[in-house]
Amino acid sequence: xxxxxxxxxxxxxxxxxxxxxxxxxxxxxxxxxxxxxxxxxxxxxxxxxxxxxxxxxxxxxxxxxxxxxxxxxxxxxxxxxxxxxxxxxxxxxxxxxxxxxxxxxxxxxxxxxxxxxxxxxxxxxxxxxxxxxxx
Amino acid sequence: xxxxxxxxxxxxxxxxxxxxxxxxxxxxxxxxxxxxxxxxxxxxxxxxxxxxxxxxxxxxxxxxxxxxxxxxxxxxxxxxxxxxxxxxxxxxxxxxxxxxxxxxxxxxxxxxxxxxxxxxxxxxxxxxxxxxxxxxxxxxxxxxxxxxxxxxxxxxxxxxxxxxxxxxxxxxxxxxxxxxxxxxxxxxxxxxxxxxxxxxxxxxxxxxxxxxxxxxxxxxxxxxxxxxxxxxxxxxxxxxxxxxxxxxxxxxxxxxxxxxxxxxxxxxxxxxxxxxxxxxxxxxxxx
Numbered sequence: 001x002x003x004x005x006x007x008x009x010x011x012x013x014x015x016x017x018x019x020x021x022x023x024x025x026x027x028x029x030x031x032x033x034x035x036x037x038x039x040x041x042x043x044x045x046x047x048x049x050x051x052x053x054x055x056x057x058x059x060x061x062x063x064x065x066x067x068x069x070x071x072x073x074x075x076x077x078x079x080x081x082x083x084x085x086x087x088x089x090x091x092x093x094x095x096x097x098x099x100x101x102x103x104x105x106x107x108x109x110x111x112x113x114x115x116x117x118x119x120x121x122x123x124x125x126x127x128x129x130x131x132x133x134x135x
Numbered sequence: 136x137x138x139x140x141x142x143x144x145x146x147x148x149x150x151x152x153x154x155x156x157x158x159x160x161x162x163x164x165x166x167x168x169x170x171x172x173x174x175x176x177x178x179x180x181x182x183x184x185x186x187x188x189x190x191x192x193x194x195x196x197x198x199x200x201x202x203x204x205x206x207x208x209x210x211x212x213x214x215x216x217x218x219x220x221x222x223x224x225x226x227x228x229x230x231x232x233x234x235x236x237x238x239x240x241x242x243x244x245x246x247x248x249x250x251x252x253x254x255x256x257x258x259x260x261x262x263x264x265x266x267x268x269x270x271x272x273x274x275x276x277x278x279x280x281x282x283x284x285x286x287x288x289x290x291x292x293x294x295x296x297x298x299x300x301x302x303x304x305x306x307x308x309x310x311x312x313x314x315x316x317x318x319x320x321x322x323x324x325x326x327x328x329x330x331x332x333x334x335x336x337x338x339x340x341x342x343x344x345x346x347x348x349x350x351x352x353x354x355x356x357x358x359x360x361x362x363x364x365x366x367x368x369x370x371x372x373x374x375x376x377x378x379x380x381x382x383x384x385x386x387x388x389x390x391x392x393x394x395x396x397x398x399x400x401x402x403x404x405x406x407x408x409x410x411x412x413x414x415x416x417x418x419x420x421x422x
Contacts, residue, residue: 007179009179009180009183010180010274011177011180011274011277011362011365012173012176012177012273012274013176013177013179014176014179027345028345028346028350029345029346039341039343040341040342040343041342041343041344041345042187042190042191042342042343042344042345042351043344043345043346043351044345044346044350044351044354066358067183067184067187067351067354067355067358069183069186069187069190076183076186078180078183078184078187078358080274080275080278080361114282115275115278115279115282118278119275
């Protein structure tokens with residue numbers, strides 16, 4: 001079966017690099033599924049969960065916002081966060097979410113608001129992926 | 136001439152100083168390795184950002200964005216990135232010397248690192264924001280600085296943003312540099328400091344952009360500006376640690392030289408004392 005090369009890079013390093021069969025993610029235009037031989041596409045990814053199908057098994061990753069480059073045989077993603085479901089520490093993510101919410105209720109400036117909102121979205125994405133795996 | 140007890144005391148005190156500087160040298164060396172590794176780990180991300188840039192600008196489309204727009208400069212902001220601590224040779228003062236070229240009346244400062252903030256405050260320049268960055272700079276820290284600078288520029292409070300930081304060349308050399316940050320100008324030629332672009336590869340023509348090329352480009356722009364600051368921070372940190380390592384190594388070497396000299400002097404003094412005593416004994420027997 002034809003596969004796609006999926007590569008996820010963050011400023012801290014390469015977070016994921018493997019051959020997969022399907023990549024599902026949230027883009028600005030809605031959820032998209034990417035299969036091999038996809039048309040050349042560049043899009044913007046929203047924070048949330050990402051589905052990766054490898055050898056018929058589904059894996060979930062929590063990802064931040066980022067940019068996606070799709071060619072027929074490769075998917076490259078530049079994002080500020082990518083965490084595999086099994087390595088998410090739920091307690092830590094929950095704490096991060098609470099911290100972000102507490103910060104939001106304080107009076108803060110616009111710049112801070114943007115960054116807190118972003119970190120809230122990231123911890124929510126992690127929590128979501130983790131909880132879904134349990135059901 | 137000091138007594139042998141004084142010399143012994145000095146040797147001991149210089150010895151403990153050397154121990155401290157030696158320890159600091161080791162710590163700086165390991166931290167330097169870490170920040171260099173972090174800079175290397177960021178390479179794939181930077182490469183990918185360049186690829187997006189190349190693809191998105193390949194068509195000769197007009198791209199008008201507030202962040203690209205060049206305005207006459209009436210007021211400028213300077214992002215000054217310096218160390219948190221001293222004891223790193225002339226690193227900070229070399230950087231601060233460059234600040235003199237900016238007119239204090241029309242320049243506002245955004246600082247990263249405690250020394251930068253102290254300098255701006257001490258010289259009575261205008262400080263509008265003070266950021267901190269840790270021993271291993273993180274991307275969120277860089278994003279906060281980038282977002283703040285972007286906000287100032289978009290609100291037209293400033294017409295230009297420059298970055299003043301130290302560029303890491305190698306362990307022995309670090310150069311203070313003054314970089315243009317905003318406006319971006321020609322987006323095609325935009326580069327990230329410390330990471331040169333590769334030669335342009337073939338660009339496919341039928342790329343589909345979602346939602347459209349302009350929106351994609353402006354989103355790319357914000358990522359580009361964040362990673363720019365991130366690279367600057369990593370460079371500054373690596374420079375700081377290597378400068379500290381070198382100056383601490385010099386201090387240790389100097390201390391060891393001093394100890395050698397003092398030991399020689401001490402031994403001479405001791406020998407002189409013994410000779411004198413022997414002479415006294417001999418003299419006592421002769422009489």
